[in-house]
Amino acid sequence: MLALSPFTSPPETEAQLLAQAKRLAGYTLGELAALAGMPVPRDLKRDKGWTGVLLELWLGASAGSKPEQDFAALGVELKTIPVDNLGRPLETTFVCVAPLTGNTGVVWETSHVRHKLKRVLWVPIEGSRDIPVAERRVGSPLLWSPNEEEEQQLRLDWEELMDLIVLGQVTRITARHGEVLQLRPKAANSKALTEAIGEHGEPILTLPRGFYLKKNFTSALLARHFFLSSY
């Protein structure tokens, strides 16, 4: 029998949240899904957010689609991150949608990116596609805030990208811009359009974009944690 049950209400402290996340380490997604009464999809092709929702449930996050941090009372954001057998990220990490209009005068200090990343509970999950979803294991969690260097890296990339957006260059931005933070499409499909600023300052329609953390960034922060926890 598993001495484990999902939170039915949000955790009241960071310590409580982290403790519960630590309890989940080592369990498989299949075990956690069964205890939560959730069916396990064969793969994640049509259930890309399934793992995130499962962990939200187990950790007592305000499930669903509220434009808030997952643990609003604690100011903590939950991110599951798929990793390989060495704990390296297999995917980039979505942060938030990029505002493409109304950006005159915006600054890093009050940006959505900075707010989202102020405090993050990272939960690594085995993500190799050759491991059946139900057999993938939850890894050791990490409660993280950007250090000075990370914050600076993020700020520089964000400022470069936002400058291009404000200057009407959004359609010229590719995922190659930015060292640790990149801008990529974030949409249902390539026909979903949103308003942006064109190269002559005119309104245009373009693909919605999102900010994503590149793997070099998340890989480093997870590696640091792994290194430190091995002592």
Add this chain to the structure above:
DNA sequence: GATTGATCATAT
């Protein structure tokens, strides 16, 4: 094999 651009589900 890694990366960039595209895409999937669901709720509001």
Add this chain to the structure above:
DNA sequence: ATATGATCAATC
């Protein structure tokens, strides 16, 4: 269309 949760898969 926008927000939440992300991974897929064509291409380099």
